[in-house]
Amino acid sequence: MAIKRMDNMGIVVADLEGAVAFFRALGLNLEGQATIKGEWAGRVTGLGDQHVEVAMMSTPDGHSRLELSRFIDPPVEADHRTAPVNALGYLRVMFTVDDIDETLARLGDQGAQLVGDIVQYGETYRLCYIRGHEGLLIGLAQEL
Template sequence: MALKRMDNVGIVVEDLAVAIDFFGELGLELEGRAMIEGEWAGRITGLGDQRVEIAMMRTPDGHSRLELSRFLMPNVVADHRNAPVNALGYLRVMFTVDDIDETLERLRMRGAQLVGDVVQYGDTYRLCYIRGPEGILLGLAQELS
């Protein structure tokens, strides 16, 4: 089986500090915060030039994560019917797979469409976003090792 695990679920928020506090109270642990920007990030999301502050929250068992994102650029949008990756609320589920190209090939036969490009993040991951059935946004990650 090519699917290895679910990496994280992403949620776009307006107030990152409030969201961190809320999910911390729920029991998730703040794993780290970072600014995500640059050409590589925009190629994954299909948004072009972007600047996003993220906080990664980990479940107590260490197996699952929630990625909270606050888009500084471009502005967020509110309509989820055809929502791009910077819409408020539920964003996408990220899955780690053995082979991103083979997985894309299989999922395209089921109607999946690539959102931006498949890009390489350093020497750790190959990443992409796809739209699945009913426009559901998914992320795929292939670990490079």
């Protein structure tokens, strides 16, 4: 049996409303928000009785989704947001944008900061990493 698709990528945040605003400024659409509470949800995550607020964001083409979660209970146990780009494990999400310069200007108003430089990969892409809302590592790619 084959995989049908990747459904979404999840990011845990402390400030859900701020994260939603940041990813909306990037160009994602808010599909919906919900509160998930109870032991049944904890059976999936292994966290037991849990209480979490979730916002589902989607790319304009509708093919990719980002699930933003704010855990109320149990409390967050670890923070990987300041890990360097060569750290093991899930690290960043990358988006293709129309114009990196315009995107950086728009996200700068949201507090985003360039990690290194904007570089050109051959004749194919312009690439960069930014630290966005709450220091989340985000890659931006502009097709040439």
